Amino acid sequence: MAVLVKNALIFDGSGKPPFKSDILISGQRIARLGSFSLSSAEKKIDARGQMVTPGFIDINNSSDHYLTLFSETGQTNLLKQGITTIIGGQAGSSLAPLIDGSLRSIRKWADPSLINVNWRSVGEFLKVLKQRKLSVNFGTLIGHSTIRRALIGEDLRDLTDKELKVFNYLLEMGLSEGAFGFSTGLTYVHSHNTPFQEIEILAKTVAKFKAIYATQLRNYGEGLDQAITETLNLAKKTGVNVEINHFQPLKDYKENYQKAIVLIEKEKPRANINFDLTTGEANLIEIYTLLPEWVRHGNLEIMLRNITTANIRERILKTLEKYPAEDLTIAQVPAILKFLIGKSIRQFSQSQNLKPAEAILKLMELTQLKAGLWYKNIDQEVWQQTLFSENTIIASKEPTKFLNLNPLEKIIVKITSLPSHKFGIWGRGLIREGYYADLVIFRDNQPSEVLVNGSLVLENGEPQKVLAGKVLKHFA
Numbered sequence: 001m002a003v004l005v006k007n008a009l010i011f012d013g014s015g016k017p018p019f020k021s022d023i024l025i026s027g028q029r030i031a032r033l034g035s036f037s038l039s040s041a042e043k044k045i046d047a048r049g050q051m052v053t054p055g056f057i058d059i060n061n062s063s064d065h066y067l068t069l070f071s072e073t074g075q076t077n078l079l080k081q082g083i084t085t086i087i088g089g090q091a092g093s094s095l096a097p098l099i100d101g102s103l104r105s106i107r108k109w110a111d112p113s114l115i116n117v118n119w120r121s122v123g124e125f126l127k128v129l130k131q132r133k134l135s136v137n138f139g140t141l142i143g144h145s146t147i148r149r150a151l152i153g154e155d156l157r158d159l160t161d162k163e164l165k166v167f168n169y170l171l172e173m174g175l176s177e178g179a180f181g182f183s184t185g186l187t188y189v190h191s192h193n194t195p196f197q198e199i200e201i202l203a204k205t206v207a208k209f210k211a212i213y214a215t216q217l218r219n220y221g222e223g224l225d226q227a228i229t230e231t232l233n234l235a236k237k238t239g240v241n242v243e244i245n246h247f248q249p250l251k252d253y254k255e256n257y258q259k260a261i262v263l264i265e266k267e268k269p270r271a272n273i274n275f276d277l278t279t280g281e282a283n284l285i286e287i288y289t290l291l292p293e294w295v296r297h298g299n300l301e302i303m304l305r306n307i308t309t310a311n312i313r314e315r316i317l318k319t320l321e322k323y324p325a326e327d328l329t330i331a332q333v334p335a336i337l338k339f340l341i342g343k344s345i346r347q348f349s350q351s352q353n354l355k356p357a358e359a360i361l362k363l364m365e366l367t368q369l370k371a372g373l374w375y376k377n378i379d380q381e382v383w384q385q386t387l388f389s390e391n392t393i394i395a396s397k398e399p400t401k402f403l404n405l406n407p408l409e410k411i412i413v414k415i416t417s418l419p420s421h422k423f424g425i426w427g428r429g430l431i432r433e434g435y436y437a438d439l440v441i442f443r444d445n446q447p448s449e450v451l452v453n454g455s456l457v458l459e460n461g462e463p464q465k466v467l468a469g470k471v472l473k474h475f476a
Contacts, residue, residue, distance in 0.1 A: 002026050003454060004041035005441065007048035011409050012431040013416035018409060023052070025437040028453040032433060043456070045449055047441050054416040054431050055084025055438030055452065059423055060214070060245050060276050060395035064088035064095050064140065065109040066332075074135045076463045081400055082440035082447040085420075085428060085472070089141030090245060091216050092185030096125035097142065097174050099150035105143060108286055108300065108370060109332075123177035130471040135457050137438070139425065139472035141214055142174045144184040144202070145191050154299045158195055171205050178473025180423055181212030181241075186227075187289070189296050192218060200234060207240040211474060212423055214243040224256040228263055235271035243393070243422065247275035248283055249382035257382060264391060274422055276395035279402075280383040282374040284331055287364055290373075292319045300369050307364055317357045323375075325349060325356035330363070332372030345373075387411075393419050403445060424474050 005023040010033075012019075024032040024040055038044055058078070063069050063086060078086065088094065093105040098120050103112035119125040122142065129138060147170055151163050159167065171182060182202060185191050206213050213234075217227040235242045249257040264273050278284070288296065288303055295306050295316060306312050325346035333340050340348065340363075349359030363371055386392060387405070394402055394414040402411050420429025427436050441449040443461075450458035455468035 001043060001454075002031075002041035003043045003045065003437070003451070003456070004036055004038070005045045005047050005052060005439065006036075006038070007046065008052040008441070009047075009050060010431055011051060011053045011412045013054040013412055013429050015409055015413045015417075018051070023431065023437075023439070025451070025454050028436055028455075030431065030433055030435050030437050033431070045441065045456075050448075051442040052431070053082070053412050053440050053442070054429050055440055055450065056082045056399045056415045057085040057087075057419040057423075057425060057429060058083050058395055058397065058399070059087045059243065059393060059419045060090050060278075061086035061088055061397070062090060062109065063138075065090070065093060065106050067106070067110045067114055069095075069129065069134065069138065070115050070132070073132060073467060074463055074465075075469075076135075078136055078397065079450050079458045079463055080447060080461070081398055082442075082450060083136065083397070083399065084438040084440070084450065084452045084469075085137040085139075085425060087139050087141065087180060087423060087425075089143050089179070090183050090185075090214060092143045092145035092183055092188065092191050094140055094143035094146045094183070096120070096122045096140070097147065097170050099147070099170070102150065105146040105149055108288075111334075121177060122174040122179050126178060126471045126473065133467035134469040134471075135463070135467050136452060136469040137428070137472050138469060139178075139180045139423075139474065141181045141183040141212065142171060142179045144182065144194070144199075145188070147171070148194075149190060154190070156190065156193065156297070159198060164198060164201060168202060168205055171202055172209075175206070175209040175211055175474075178475065179211070180425075180472075180474040181214060182206045183214040183245075185216045186218040187216045187220070189298070196230060196234070200238060203234055203238040203240040207238050210424070211241070212243055213240045214245055216245050217247075220246070220248070221250055221253045222256070224253060224260055228260040232263060232267050232271050232273065235273055236267070240272075241422070242271070242273040244273065244275035245395070246278065246283065248277060249379040249386060251377050251379045254379050254382055257379075261386060261389065265389070268391070274391045274393050274418075276393045277383065277387060278394075278396040279398055280378055280380055280387075282327075282329070282376045283378060285373055285375050286369075287360070287367065287371040287373055288369045290320060290323060290360060291316060303369060304365070307361055313361070317361065320357035320360050323356070323360070325359070327376040328360070329374040330371065331374045333367050334370060337366060387414075393422065395419070400446065425472060
């Protein structure tokens with residue numbers, strides 16, 4: 001079916017100023033830009049005076065971690081933010097490849113028993129998703145922790161030469177089957193002490209496939225200097241294309257962050273590195289990361305045992321006292337506790353008649369450490385400065401919050417064509433003839449109509465029962 005978007009004010013994703021044009025869509029792609037009669041198409045959308053952009057691309061998405069790829073195939077919350085393409089497999093955890101069929105690497109986010117796993121390889125996983133269908137386009141990275149934990153379980157040790165060879169083989173297979181790259185979550189317990197040499201070997205394989213290495217750094221605070229130096233060295237030694245996730249300026253480490261930005265920009269000719277920012281208000285963190293580092297050893301069960309052991313508990317409480325209760329808001333909890341979402345730790349502590357530190361510990365116990373918090377620890381001034389760095393990609397479930405910033409055409413680039421180019425998501429991220437018709441039409445500064453591959457999936461702000469998304473593959 002042909003679709004005609006009339007009288008659009010187009011921000012095409014290239015960074016150039018907006019221009020007025022009609023958009024004629026044939027099938028899944030943009031056929032022509034120009035001026036067309038109403039008889040040119042069966043479906044007409046009047047966009048007079050309205051902003052039209054390419055569909056937003058979220059290259060740091062967690063819909064797979066929370067298994068909403070299966071429970072919420074419509075992905076309504078994403079569509080209402082104008083997001084049409086997502087990349088999963090972040091933070092070292094992916095849904096494939098699975099050596100033993102276990103999804104243990106995502107259990108900090110969701111209950112793996114909620115779905116039946118009927119795949120092993122990346123290719124099989126993508127085939128399952130293609131058969132199930134989604135409303136958005138989806139591609140995946142390969143998670144470091146997913147493979148590592150399948151090989152050695154919960155052990156915190158170096159891989160043997162044989163294990164590393166098996167790991168590298170699985171990585172090669174997954175990349176050849178269409179994964180967009182490889183991710184590490186070096187912030188987390190099971191990956192934090194992974195040797196540089198292991199990552200270097202695997203990054204060389206990723207570079208061979210011209211794919212992405214996405215990483216959560218070992219440290220974003222006091223040890224940020226060393227973490228950035230390590231990542232720069234990796235990029236220079238292997239030639240791998242690097243994306244640093246959640247690269248937010250923390251209030252207490254402003255100078256460390258600014259120094260890291262200078263280093264990245266200085267080494268840009270020799271190290272292909274970008275980083276992503278989310279909304280500048282707060283970081284989304286796993287609740288167990290509030291625990292002191294000496295407690296964060298072993299799996300969730302071990303950490304839970306630690307926080308309920310009397311003498312350890314008292315030491316933990318003293319550490320937790322440093323977190324401002326009003327700056328922590330409950331964002332994600334198991335379904336049975338969803339009534340807590342949106343409450344600050346201050347509110348939660350008052351309702352429980354507990355001190356804030358005690359309330360944090362109680363929430364850890366209630367959720368079995370499977371809670372997420374919004375933490376207002378971002379330096380707003382530095383965040384604003386960093387947003388317009390040429391190396392910044394916007395990766396957020398709420399990209400519309402960025403649309404009040406100027407110049408708007410430069411902001412749109414960071415949510416559309418820049419992530420598309422960085423990750424090799426070809427045919428998307430621009431409003432251009434021949435490109436896929438992933439489009440967002442705004443009314444009153446909110447997405448009103450959203451098209452995915454030429455199909456209207458959101459109309460008048462309401463989701464349509466149309467699963468038009470594609471499973472995306474990356475090939476060198």
